[in-house]
Amino acid sequence: MLRVLIADDEAMIRGGVRAILASDPGIDVVAEAGDGREAVELTRLHRPDVALLDIRMPGADGLTALATIRSALPGTAVIILTTFGQDEYIARALDEGAAGFLLKASDPRELIAGVHAVASGAACLSPRVARRVIGELREGAVSRGRRARELVSVLSDREREVLGLLGAGLSNGEIAGRLHLVEGTVKAYVSAVLSRLAVRNRVQAAIIAYEAGLVEEGGRG
Structure with a gap:
């Protein structure tokens, strides 16, 4: 049963x-908060x-609240839910470690799928938000691609495989199945990749995978 807080x-x-x-039936809303401070307190509780x-x-x-929760309680995945789609909010939320970003106008099935996705270790961006992020990546793609390739050059072949599949949106369990590994091993690889790339979460790692050209490679794996 997934335990969820709504703020x-x-x-x-x-x-x-x-x-x-x-x-x-697999989701239990354990608390509701009316402001950011209360959200942090109830998350700690x-x-x-x-x-x-x-x-x-x-x-x-x-x-x-996101920054505080990700710092104090890294075991809680955070989805930013908003009516606003401005790029600055998206960028700041991802920089602060959000695992997902959904608009309140999203389809209810998208909300449920997003909760399950981030709880399993995957990332979740609503299609409208994903288009904005991809659009930003395409601007200045050459320079960012060069930097991304430099970053991933320090990874082992297996770590690059894991990063490619992570970038394609696969969860740890799905990556394990694709690479014929146990899920615990994949989790260790993901942790190592995040550390070696010096990123805070899977979304930031996925962006690097996309910029480095690993996503299609991983998806074909």
Whole structure:
């Protein structure tokens, strides 16, 4: 059973999200918060697998809460849930370690799938957000690609394989199946890759994989 916290300053939004998640028997909403400070406190208390945070809340906004949660409770994956699609929010959320970024207008099935994805160690970006991120990557792709290739050059062949599949959006379990490894071994490889690339989460690693041209290579693996 996945334990989820919802943080939004609008009770109606919290109720709607709770109702959507309640339709999945594998998800249990363990706490609700109306502002960022309360979200951090309740996350420390309940230690949910996933925290859904609105970006704009009184007291401390979602990005501030995100930074605190990722620092103090790295076992909790964070999805930023918002009505806003501005690029600066996306970039800041990813830089602070968000595992996912969904718009409140997303399909309910996308929300449920996102919770399961980040809980399993994968990343989750709504299609509209993914298009923005990919668009940014295409601008200045040559210089970023060169830097990304330099970064991945320090990885072993197996680590590059793992990074390519991670970049293709596969979870640890799916990577294990593709490479005929046990999931614990894949988890160790992922941790090593994140450390050697000096990135904070799988989303940032996936961006490097994309820029270095490993995603298609990994997907064919």
